[in-house]
Amino acid sequence: MSRALLRSVLELRTPVTRLPPSFLLPMRSTPARFFNQTTQIIEPAQTADADAIHATLTAARQQLAKQQQQQQQQQPQSTPKKPRLPTEPSLPTPTGPVSESVRTLLPILAAQPGHYITIHIHGQPYLVTEGDSVRLPFKMPGVEPGDVLRLDCAAAIGSRDFTLQGAPYVDGRLFECRAIVTGTEAEPMRVLIKKKRRCRRKTHIRSKHKYTIMRISELKIRSDVSDL
Amino acid sequence: MTIRALTQVSTGRNGVGAFVLQCKKLEFHYCDWAGSSKGMNIFIKTLLPKFAAEHPQIEFNVSPRPAKHPVVTGHYINGRQKPICVRNLEPTAILQKVKLLRDASGEKLKRVHKPVTSINPSVRGVWSPYHGNGMAV
Numbered sequence: 001m002s003r004a005l006l007r008s009v010l011e012l013r014t015p016v017t018r019l020p021p022s023f024l025l026p027m028r029s030t031p032a033r034f035f036n037q038t039t040q041i042i043e044p045a046q047t048a049d050a051d052a053i054h055a056t057l058t059a060a061r062q063q064l065a066k067q068q069q070q071q072q073q074q075q076p077q078s079t080p081k082k083p084r085l086p087t088e089p090s091l092p093t094p095t096g097p098v099s100e101s102v103r104t105l106l107p108i109l110a111a112q113p114g115h116y117i118t119i120h121i122h123g124q125p126y127l128v129t130e131g132d133s134v135r136l137p138f139k140m141p142g143v144e145p146g147d148v149l150r151l152d153c154a155a156a157i158g159s160r161d162f163t164l165q166g167a168p169y170v171d172g173r174l175f176e177c178r179a180i181v182t183g184t185e186a187e188p189m190r191v192l193i194k195k196k197r198r199c200r201r202k203t204h205i206r207s208k209h210k211y212t213i214m215r216i217s218e219l220k221i222r223s224d225v226s227d228l
Numbered sequence: 229m230t231i232r233a234l235t236q237v238s239t240g241r242n243g244v245g246a247f248v249l250q251c252k253k254l255e256f257h258y259c260d261w262a263g264s265s266k267g268m269n270i271f272i273k274t275l276l277p278k279f280a281a282e283h284p285q286i287e288f289n290v291s292p293r294p295a296k297h298p299v300v301t302g303h304y305i306n307g308r309q310k311p312i313c314v315r316n317l318e319p320t321a322i323l324q325k326v327k328l329l330r331d332a333s334g335e336k337l338k339r340v341h342k343p344v345t346s347i348n349p350s351v352r353g354v355w356s357p358y359h360g361n362g363m364a365v
Binding site: 114115116126127128129130131132133134135136137144145146158159160180182183184185186187188213214215217 | 241242243244245247249250328330331332333335337338339340343344345346347348349351352353
């Protein structure tokens with residue numbers, strides 16, 4: 001005990017310098033620092049309108065294209081990384097005139113009291129009416145509760161007696177459907193037990209998925225299509 | 229004669245017309261001494277003022293809770309509460325938990341199999357074999 005104490009005291013008296021002073025150390029070659037330019041993440045505004053989102057997206061895309069051009073000019077041998085911005089969806093935006101049957105029958109469809117719409121989100125159909133709550137099977141990135149989404153990809157619009165079937169989608173100018181994001185929810189924890197035969201070991205695999213909840217706040221069908 | 233309660237005339241559908249955030253209050257409990265509150269104390273000093281300024285509709289309550297782990301509790305309009313223990317978490321991780329509490333509806337977590345829930349009557353009515361023109365066999 002006393003010997004150990006003595007040793008520790010001796011060590012304290014003569015502090016052990018494990019490393020020689022810094023000027024005696026060999027020069028460390030500092031690796032060349034690369035300037036990594038990351039793309040700016042642009043989040044939608046609080047009251048995200050479809051037009052506003054589109055405008056910001058296009059602006060961001062233009063800026064990104066400029067940056068990429070500059071980068072390519074500066075370092076032509078390096079391969080530029082793929083941007084993580086969402087790509088613009090290929091929406092059904094026909095600009096031609098609507099057909100004669102739609103011109104005559106859509107006002108009758110719009111005049112009937114109840115309407116339903118089959119909207120497509122990520123290619124998955126959801127048959128909804130106004131005021132319905134939709135629990136998407138995924139967590140939508142970049143949305144907050146209170147954001148308004150314009151849903152313009154519909155496979156069918158209908159009332160009690162009429163249905164306008166799109167091929168594959170209905171003309172986006174004929175209706176206006178909006179949904180408000182009400183929140184994100186989760187499911188109870190899933191536990192999957194993995195077990196092999198003749199082996200006592202068990203693995204518990206836990207997962208908990210998150211879902212975006214939104215409510216269809218508006219569904220309007222144009223009754224006057226004379227200007228299309 | 230029995231007394232009859234008033235029947236509910238309408239059901240609230242948040243988002244149709246007005247949207248009200250379901251989280252009404254967030255409580256932050258911290259400890260000045262304990263090491264598990266280190267991240268929480270930094271969060272309260274740095275990230276919380278900005279988050280609170282962005283959400284004027286939520287009441288924020290910060291209070292010490294000595295010798296206990298730090299806890300964030302969300303209070304919801306439906307009367308339920310969600311407490312999350314944030315011991316030893318980084319400030320950014322705590323911000324994720326706070327965002328989770330803000331986005332939650334306050335309901336108990338349930339497994340839902342159908343994506344659309346509706347209280348509207350069916351648009352096209354219920355099919356009946358006794359009505360219409362019938363089918364030629």
